[in-house]
Amino acid sequence: MSGETLSQALAAFVHELRFADLPAAVRDKARLCVLHQLGMALAGHELPGASIAAELILADGGAAQATVLHGGWRSSAMNAAFANAVLFHGRVQDDTHHTAHLGTVLIAAGLALAEARRSSGEAFMTALVAGYEVAGALSREFTALTTPRGFRATALYGVLGAAAVSARLLGLDRERTAHALGIAATLAGGTIEPFAAGSEEFVLHNGQAARNGILAASLAARGLGAAVSALDGQAGFLRAFAGSTEGGERMLAGLGTCFEILNVNFKALPVCAGNQTPLLNARQLAAQLGATADIVAIDIDMHPFEARHPGIAYCGPFRNRVQTLMSTPFSVALGLLGRAVDMPALHAFDDPAVLRLVACARVHEAPDLAMLQSRIRVRLADGRELAASFYPQADQLRFSWAKEVTLLHGMRAEMPLDAAALDELIAEVGQLEQLTDLSSLVRRTSICRLRQCCHEQ
Missing domain, CATH: 1.10.4100.10 (2-methylcitrate dehydratase PrpD)
Structure with a gap:
């Protein structure tokens, strides 16, 4: 130095x-x-x-x-x-x-x-x-x-x-x-x-x-x-x-x-960063299990740093969204059930199907896994066991411009603007370094103004 x-x-x-x-x-x-x-x-x-x-x-x-x-x-x-x-x-x-x-x-x-x-x-x-x-x-x-x-x-x-x-x-x-x-x-x-x-x-x-x-x-x-x-x-x-x-x-x-x-x-999903890959892993495993699988035990392996993070291993009771978005068992349950991961799902604190899976799920420290990697083992009532590992590639977590645009359009129903206005915002950010000031960008993102525009239309 x-x-x-x-x-x-x-x-x-x-x-x-x-x-x-x-x-x-x-x-x-x-x-x-x-x-x-x-x-x-x-x-x-x-x-x-x-x-x-x-x-x-x-x-x-x-x-x-x-x-x-x-x-x-x-x-x-x-x-x-x-x-x-x-x-x-x-x-x-x-x-x-x-x-x-x-x-x-x-x-x-x-x-x-x-x-x-x-x-x-x-x-x-x-x-x-x-x-x-x-x-x-x-x-x-x-x-x-x-x-x-x-x-x-x-x-x-x-x-x-x-x-x-x-x-x-x-x-x-x-x-x-x-x-x-x-x-x-x-x-x-x-x-x-x-x-x-x-x-x-x-x-x-x-x-x-x-x-x-x-x-x-x-x-x-x-x-x-x-x-x-x-x-x-x-x-x-x-x-x-x-x-x-x-x-x-x-x-x-x-x-x-x-x-x-x-x-x-x-993040592609509105849950804790540590839960992104376990949830994606659970979706992958759900495709092998089928809709009628009778799951009796779920073991979730994570890097020790992630497994020890407060809220990750929480299994309920759930009273607010902070608890559900932090809970790996809750996220994995959504993935195994093939549920959408959105605000309504994260507020479904008493969903019996989700809670049944949460109750039989446990988070374990796995020193052999790197950060953001996960391994899930599922035992069924008939004695069968299935497992899936998820080792994300960089491009799965570091989006391209096209992937981000697709993500945002997929969320547009939750936004106070129409598709054309979203495309205009995307285009403006795309030429960000050419802007002489940011006033137009701020106007395009001002939620009060956008609500007024939607009401007028």
């Missing part, structure tokens, strides 16, 4: 990154991340957390800088980022980097601040990539240490990524960017206990991370300083949350070459 601290080295990368430095694959992935997140926001607009956050911001007021997408009203960039991140995370069908949902935070912060400053699409994309790289490098090296200690990766690394996005859009120099990262480090926090308890406050992690990233960069822009050792100091961020700074050198080694945004996955 040539004598630089982690925050100084990261700041240098963020400050020096240029749009021309971004490979075509990185630009493509940045557009895809934006499209996916905006689509999930539209499809999740009726979930209660989004309206609660939007109404709170309306009551709070604030300078009319950026749009609260759910309500259509304008507030400060920080307030809009908070509300929009909660909206983005409502379906939990967002992008994932290990266990961090970075797009919900970085895109919310970047969109709000870019709208407020009338930044170009090119500037917005460059800032996003910088944020994904900072948060992604931290996530890659330290999630395995911080999550078992009870800290949520989105809350920890998202705020640092949002600070990087905001520092770029505010035009901070290297020194001020390092201060922004240092301030963000002291604003980080959030636990994974909500997943164990089946409670809803986890969406606030995303909102707070987006808001605090803008706050950190704004304070640095106004002259507030932070410890240059905020990340790797003896009492700094990494030792506090991860218990170690080992991995810092590796974190920096690939900056600007590996581009962590390329390692971001997308």
Whole structure:
């Protein structure tokens, strides 16, 4: 690091990154991340957390800088980022980097601040990539240490990524960017206990991370300083949350070459990231079983990190969607029954067919499996046993543009816009770097405006 601290080295990368430095694959992935997140926001607009956050911001007021997408009203960039991140995370069908949902935070912060400053699409994309790289490098090296200690990766690394996005859009120099990262480090926090308890406050992690990233960069822009050792100091961020700074050198080694945004996955289904492949595996196994199979036992093998995550092994009773979307037995039951995995299915807390399968399902730690791999063994009443393994290929989790478009059109019934309007949004995101500002993109995603248009039609 040539004598630089982690925050100084990261700041240098963020400050020096240029749009021309971004490979075509990185630009493509940045557009895809934006499209996916905006689509999930539209499809999740009726979930209660989004309206609660939007109404709170309306009551709070604030300078009319950026749009609260759910309500259509304008507030400060920080307030809009908070509300929009909660909206983005409502379906939990967002992008994932290990266990961090970075797009919900970085895109919310970047969109709000870019709208407020009338930044170009090119500037917005460059800032996003910088944020994904900072948060992604931290996530890659330290999630395995911080999550078992009870800290949520989105809350920890998202705020640092949002600070990087905001520092770029505010035009901070290297020194001020390092201060922004240092301030963000002291604003980080959030636990994974909500997943164990089946409670809803986890969406606030995303909102707070987006808001605090803008706050950190704004304070640095106004002259507030932070410890240059905020990340790797003896009492700094990494030792506090991860218990170690080992991995810092590796974190920096690939900056600007590996581009962590390329390692971001997308969820095809509105359940926990750890449940995506067990559910797909269960669907695969259901084709072998047939509709009349009498299942008496289900054993689900997962990587130990995933199997130990709060909420994963939960077998009921189910009282809310947080419990069902986190429960691997519930997800596998839906898959074995061939059920649609949508909001009604996740709210069917008393479905007897699902509950019967959940009752005979158990989750096991399998050290031989990698993350996102699964193995399911089913025993039938007649003594037969069947098994299926699922080892996803990268392209199954890292969508192409065409696959994302198909996904969004398949969800359009849950969105407040028609097919033509969705296609217009897709086309605009497709030329994101050519936009002189993001006002049109925001209008196309403003749920209040879209509802009015649908009513007028």
